[in-house]
Amino acid sequence: MSKPRNLALLTDLYELTMAQSYFQHGMFAPATFSLFIRRYPEDRAYFVSAGLEEVLSYLESLRFTQEDLDYLSSTGIFAQEFLHYLSDLRFTGDVWAIPEGRLFFRDEPVLELTAPIIEAQIVETFIINQINLQSIVATKASRCLWAARGRPLMDFSLRRTQGIDAGMKVARASYIAGFRSTSNVLAGKVYGIPVAGTMAHSYVSSFESEIDAFRAFARSFPERSTLLIDTYDTIQGAHNAAVVGRELQALGQRFQGVRLDSGDMAQLSQEVRKILDEAGLQDASIFASGSLDEFELEDLLHRGAKIDAFGVGTKMGVSADAPWSDIAYKLVQYQGRPVLKLSQDKVSLPGEKQVHRFQDEHGNLSHDVIGLRDEGPPSGEPLLSQAMRKGKAIQPQPSLDEIRQTFADEFSRLPDGYKALRHPPTYPVDVSQSLQEMYHRIESGQSIEKIPTVVKGKKGKS
């Protein structure tokens, strides 16, 4: 997974047909595309930027193999001269982006890419795919962190993420957002994320009795046994675990604790805590998993759950209440001419842009302004920085731990109101005067151009 793969064909067919048409019409001028999210999913007031590293790696390794070209040729759609052109194509453009781990808001360009239009067009699908996935998952994960009020979270999502790549990217994105570890061993190897895990029901069931299973596991991992106690009956399981915990103690070894995975875990955790404490196992921790998300975490803690750490899986890993975002990659400038799209409810902001972030006197985030990239000196902090120049990523790129720290720093400066799990207020994002003027200038210009030149439309608006 860590080596660059050949993903040139992982694109929508129309990217390649449009590219052929650009080629045939001699359109090789630079185009700027802007990537942004048009709407908040319900209960969201911010997004966490994530996925840039994968995008840069993809852009650097983009090339069409002979096998790819043979396949394209076999479709009968493409001209040989165009396929020949593709055989030499490399990505040679520039990328500006809001760094991974930073917050961004609706309509703000999280990435802007400038390249000859064919290159800029072909890479659309992959860029949207990766930034969308990692950003929605990092955002979801940050909500779980917030709801857990400082308790450690582990990513348990791999078995139900939407595929292999998602399993890897969810581990990465949730780590950026502050998860402590992942169950995904390959993510541990590839990204260096700490790995963690407990035991499954199958382990318990494979022994004649629960306590046999607990003893066997404790013999294998005397210092790191978290015993799953709900295979048959949670309370009974807690008693069995306490027996084994005391046996470990008697040997001078550490009993890590128990795991709950079903039932009313707020109530069960209190009973289990008591059982462990009465057995002299005050240091043993209670770990919980099973259908958890930020809402469930909040509810459990609100109801006084005695749980020390959580495994958060499926609902975080698929961002269950917001499994996609209304993200778009729009042409905003071609051949030096700013452009925009006026489709109903799908308006885009023209030109090369920059986002400026402002803070209050305490250092907390107050508002953002979207402006033109070459507008005068900003009074706020410019968020987009250049990440790639002429097809080469700017070095050094931040490490995963640096990205994680970036998120932690900025999230701590976001006023808590915007972190509300339900119905947060909208973070203020303004559009600069210059950008507004450009928008209106183009809008009026375009409405003139769209008068039909031959057919007289009865219902046409001019």
Add this chain to the structure above:
Amino acid sequence: MSKPRNLALLTDLYELTMAQSYFQHGMFAPATFSLFIRRYPEDRAYFVSAGLEEVLSYLESLRFTQEDLDYLSSTGIFAQEFLHYLSDLRFTGDVWAIPEGRLFFRDEPVLELTAPIIEAQIVETFIINQINLQSIVATKASRCLWAARGRPLMDFSLRRTQGIDAGMKVARASYIAGFRSTSNVLAGKVYGIPVAGTMAHSYVSSFESEIDAFRAFARSFPERSTLLIDTYDTIQGAHNAAVVGRELQALGQRFQGVRLDSGDMAQLSQEVRKILDEAGLQDASIFASGSLDEFELEDLLHRGAKIDAFGVGTKMGVSADAPWSDIAYKLVQYQGRPVLKLSQDKVSLPGEKQVHRFQDEHGNLSHDVIGLRDEGPPSGEPLLSQAMRKGKAIQPQPSLDEIRQTFADEFSRLPDGYKALRHPPTYPVDVSQSLQEMYHRIESGQSIEKIPTVVKGKKGKS
């Protein structure tokens, strides 16, 4: 993507820690695990089996490389003897499964795997991941097909699927369910699925005017131009497209049609149809895309939309209203001893099983019975067939087109009531007498075994 990758580490850490513990306790006996979905997501009454091919390919190629073992060793969790054992590990087990494209229902084992317990345990995560993703997406896609009432559907989801692997598997799963084509070019190459596409707003915006863009695209693809007409104003765009359509006609070429992507598409499609017809372009088709799913398709057609084909993207590609399933992989037999789990709301059925499907006198599906695999001769059709023997896939495996045909045949025999988009009734699934008896026998046996042997639990239930 078509070559086997090294995915041995794409597993949860606990699979490997449990495996080490099995190893240390000399547990190499065969274990049978059963994969099933415990609950229907809202508005679902069936699932479409999909993902088996990938699972078989994974099992056949499973091996730990030296690099994998070095990483595992670096974690400090694993014993060297166990890592040495892993270096030679291959999957040697048997797999029974409900073939891809067939329908299955709640609690029915869609896959059962028997192998030495270490092998059977390690592969859990990957198997769940792949069958879950492809089955929920094939199911979602089948609902879109049903709602489209025979109109062709194209998979447009790649840009917002949850990652790369999902993009590939969604193309495959939606094709199984009857989608005609995909925009995903790599899926076209790898799976042989027909590819299709139109044009993007960026193409239109890159020209000085919309009609210039239409003419340029039509010159590049005179026989296959579907012109996107909503970049500025849909009605005006339809007039512009009509001009170009007549120009193509005048040259004796075929005008494929137009695409809507925003606004009230039921109403717009009627106006656009009229514009095209009045221009003598009765053969031009109207294609629509944009936030479509089965509910939106049903609504559009109910409101008299004049749309000939649809591009269905994000909401199908992430199964937006049901982005995960409550799928589980549970130990049901170890060393010849049937076992089960009694966790609250998470009960499993013990033993090696078979599902028998019954039909009525018209050949329509009537009900299923879950029984033991070795129960006497079935009166219904047995659904699980052996897909792998001793680590080798049974040959020949069905082609993707055969799987697609399997689905089409069976779906046509499912009574329409179960296809209702909202609140379908529950399909009848019974449990055989023998399986019920085994369940109760084990349940009572296990409740004796779970009495604690040392600590006297005050709240323990026996």
